[in-house]
Amino acid sequence: MIRRQFLAMAGIAAMAIGTMAAPHAARADALADITARGSIRVAVPQDAPPFGTVGPDMELQGLDIDMAKLIAEKLGVKAELVPVTLPNRIPYLQTNKADIVISSLGKNPDREKVIDFTSPYAPFFNGAFAPADIKIASAADLSGKTVAVARGAIEDLALTKIAPPDAIIKRFEDNNGTISAFLSGQVQVIVTGNVIAAAILEKNPPNRPELKFLMNKSPCYIGLNKGEDALKGKINEIIAAGRADGSMNKITQKWLHQDIPADL
């Protein structure tokens, strides 16, 4: 009796040790695992247009999804899309439910403590946008211009600091207000994120918001587990090649209606 209990406990202990060890074994070389499996598991957003949404055909679509497909294609494997939300995209990576995360992920010191980042793949910034015929090169040129911005947003605080005193800043309740004010011509300039500007361009309006100057940027990076240097090196190669041959530019043009800036 005692003997059987001991054996059972030993068995459980062995299993526990086995499961604890397993992730480390799997993490040893994610690139080799991906190649062996024939597919790469990519955590992508499903609720963050234009990076990742569910299309009318119930398929995932967006900039991050196209990026995942590009990387899988260059690795010569299938892309296995794992839909995630913004709060759980890093835990999915850490618990090995995904090999990499492409989910409009920005880099910051806190995240760098727990995961690794490749080189950036898509622009994400706040800037001043205006139609082509309005000449603006820097914040100083906002002098005398009417500028719409969402009250209290990060771009409002940044704009308030750098705008000349005679810039006429119109603060609206939210992005809808700033977009309407810009589209109806009530303001000359809109200060907002590049994704919002892309959403305006999507509607093909008579006033096309063109980027005049950047205010603050936090580009999107691909996240992966620490210590996966082989995979990281390979993806960085794919990103460099994709930027050089224009295939990534095609993706940003499709979803953000803009080129990849040289100093991403």
Place this chain on the structure above:
Amino acid sequence: MRYHFDFAWLGEYYPMLIKGVGITLELTAVGAVFGIALAIACAWARALGPRWLRLLIVPYVELIRNTPFIVQLFFIFFGLPGIGIKLGEMPAANLAMVINLGAYGCEIIRAGIQATPRGQFEAGASLAMTPFQTFWHVILVPSLQRIWPALSSQIIIVMLGSAVVSQIAAEDLTFAANFIQSRSFRAFEAYFVSTTIYLLLAIILRQLLSGLGRVLFPRRSVR
């Protein structure tokens, strides 16, 4: 339920509040003066005007009284530029308030006119007054006197309703409160202060209007 009030932001932001009160008062003054002028014109047209004019006034009054003020404001500010009429936020806000008070005021004044006994029209005519003189002296002024409290209330409603102009970036008192709230994150205090100011403004305005009523419509010896 313990809350520590913190009014430290007042030192930095009070000029904004004062400017906001100024804009709210400006909007109210312009809205009240031109709105009541429009209301009187519409009431005259509806009660005594030519038929074609009456047919125009009815849809205007019904349209404005049966749609939300904020939608009227958005239509003027965001909608009209689409057909080439571009008004800045202050002209748009003023116009919206004048049009709004014009419609409500028209109905209020019309009620006063309809309460005027038919015999008074005939009395005016028998004194060889022109129709306009009859309207002004015999009908309008006693009517206004009768409905002055209702009209005062409507002016105060329009003043309080002006809070929504902050949605088109007009920098009134509500805009100031929203702005302060988004910078200092003292929401309770910011809205506490703005609510108190609105309350004081409404009480003062009511006193002023009732005083104005006594000046405009002194009790007549012959009634």
